[in-house]
Amino acid sequence: MTTVLAPRVVARSGISRRHFTLTPPARSALLVGLVAFFVSFAWSWQPSYWGDEAASIMSAERSFSSLFGLLDNIDAVHGLYYLFLHGWIDLFGGSEISTRLPSAIAIGVAAAGTVVLARFFMGSRVAISGGLIFAVLPRVTYMGAEARSTAIATAIAVWLTVLLVHALRSGTASRRRQVTLWLGYSLLLALGMYVFLFLALLLPVHAVVVVVAARRHLLGRNVVAWLGASAFGLLLAAPIILIGTSQREQIAFIGRRPTVTVTEAAVMQWFDTIPVAIMAWSLIVVAVLVVFLRRSGLHRAGLPDRAALSIFLAWMVLPSAILLIGTQVVTPMYSLRYLSLCAPAVGVVIAVGVAALTTKWLRALAVAALVVVIVPAYVVQRGDFGKNEGSDWRQVAEVMAARAAPGDGVVFDQSVRPSRVPRLAMHVYPDAFVGLKDLTLTRSYAETGWLWDDVAPLSNVLPTVADLDRIWLLQYSGSGESRRGTDVRTLTLQGFHVADTTLLNRTRIIEMTR
Known part of the structure; x- marks a missing residue:
């Protein structure tokens, strides 16, 4: 009996090993995710709590009846995060290191997803660089060490986009698989909006993705599929949309603040300091000029083509433009933190700018300069008074x-x-x-x-x-x-x-x- 069963056991073991072996792209994404996690997690416990984190912790520590009474009046858009944090604090306590840990994990997940997403459109080296640059952007390291939902929402945004591209490229798969992918898109879109209502700002970006990433002969069918999946996701998110709209006075504080100029947004939205902004925008300009003006050699250099780069540029620009225009035309709604979900695209475009430089020495110099200007911002963030301009x-x-x-x-x-x-x-x-x-x-x-x-x-x-x-x-x-x-x-x-x-x-x- 032993001689009969042994080959079967070995065969199953072999299948299992092949099944769980990570491919090189998956290993790269995982490693980038781990680096991003540690960058956000390191010294995250050092700064004192500040007001928004106090709102998270105080809400999460309420009884369920008290919490639902609160959400009926205000902050329903954060309700799912408060419920999650309620259970998390029960398990791990309410210290800085505990309550900020989920955000650091989320940044790791987002960075891994950024590599996976970028790999659809460009070479692996550029994609890996994009994930790493995303991980060290000041806006990312700030939200990765904060007891708020922004980092989790950013991770959802990245993987929602990965799922969209995967669905668009599965035109030859079975109908059942296609339906599963589009249904997954709907569910993840709805979940993202329950975590962070402004995730809806990704929908115009995803419209660009559909036009660019869909196979041409399947464009019409993919547009219909995406519209249907988006509509279903919005329908599932209708309760939080309606409640959030009814509680819109909770963002009235934005109207009492000085109007943010485009120049201020260009610095503070992702880069925090003027030196970081100058370095980052310089590389973004290089990426745009090289990709849109260069006629050949993009593929050999691992660079995206014009259409692919347009996806990431749209991700950077469209949500910001919507909030800035909406603030001027409708009601104050622009907040720097709301655009954190655009940071993955920023990291990728900067990485394209680095890769577009002509020599290895220039690329090394650009990366070194970027790190040098980012480190002081990181050190300030990890100081005792790193939150909210000095909470103590x-x-x-x-x-x-x-x-x-x-x-x-x-x-x-x-x-x-x-x-x-x-x-x-x-x-x-x-x-x-x-x-x-x-x-x-x-x-x-x-x-x-x-x-x-x-x-x-x-x-x-x-x-x-x-x-x-x-x-x-x-x-x-x-x-x-x-x-x-x-x-x-x-x-x-x-x-x-x-x-x-x-x-x-x-x-x-x-x-x-x-």
Whole structure:
């Protein structure tokens, strides 16, 4: 019996090995994905949390009934991410390293997908370079170390485009396989919009992909198939589209900000600093000039043809143009973070620019220069105050843990915009505030249908200070002097005086005693 079964076992084992062996392109994509993951993950735990991350964590830590009550009023467009983060925090805790880890993983997945996608249109070296350049862009390393949904949405955007190209090129496959691919496109499109509603900005880009990537003799059929799959995906996403539209006031803050100029967008949208922007745009211009003006040799150099490069240029330009024009014509809607999903195309076009340079030494010099200008931005991002222009809440928590005692009172400055209110330090670093009396709190955020706590002015709750000997004021240093002094004057009239003041990066901690 053994001699009969042994050949079968060996045969099955051989099939299994062949089945799980990665092809060289797959290995390259996997390696690029791992590099991208480590670049985003490295020191991601170092910067303090900031306001948007506080919204993620506070929402995720609610009970399900409280969370669904919140989503009924606001932030429904982030609901799926909050639900995911709720389970993630239950498993791995709410530290910076834990809550930012999913974004780093997503960047790795997006970088691998970028290599796979670019490989459809250009040589493997250029495709690999595109994935690596994407991984080190300042916008990518920022969102790869942030407890928000942007990185996950970017990964979905990349693989949705990969799936689209694969579906377009499967014209000779069986009908069942084609239906499966287009159905997968619909489902992934819907999922992407539940994660990030502005993923719909990819649809005009995908229209360009359909025209360029579809086989000419199947163009009409592919256009119909894509329109049907897109319509079905939008139908599946209709609930979040309707809810998001009804809650559009939540992005009203964009209208209160200064209008972003095209020049500012050219720098800040993906590159963060002027030196990075100059280097990146120079290589983008090289890519366009060489591919569109050169008549031969593109294939030998691994470069895409004009039509293929047009796909990635459209991915860079169309979503940005839609938001910029929409802001001017309809309502304020442009935000730098919304265009993060275009970063994969940016990485690929820059890689084409590098590959288009005439000599090996020029290419090496361009890559070295790009790394040199990116490193300072990366170092700043990974510093203690790398988020939101200097959030310092972890440092605030460290001071309070060292100096405050149970039974002390604490009052938070409420005069700044919600994402910078020092009160949020207590929610993202709660251990440092255990035992302190929150004097102005009227209702916890978990008991409201809103993101934040309900609070009262200090002057309305003066009886709560009667039996206290020490109160801590946490103030945003960017508040006006008159605003900062209001609570100090109020407590001075109650018999307190300023015993000590500590100024951190942007938070002032005032110790007041009787």
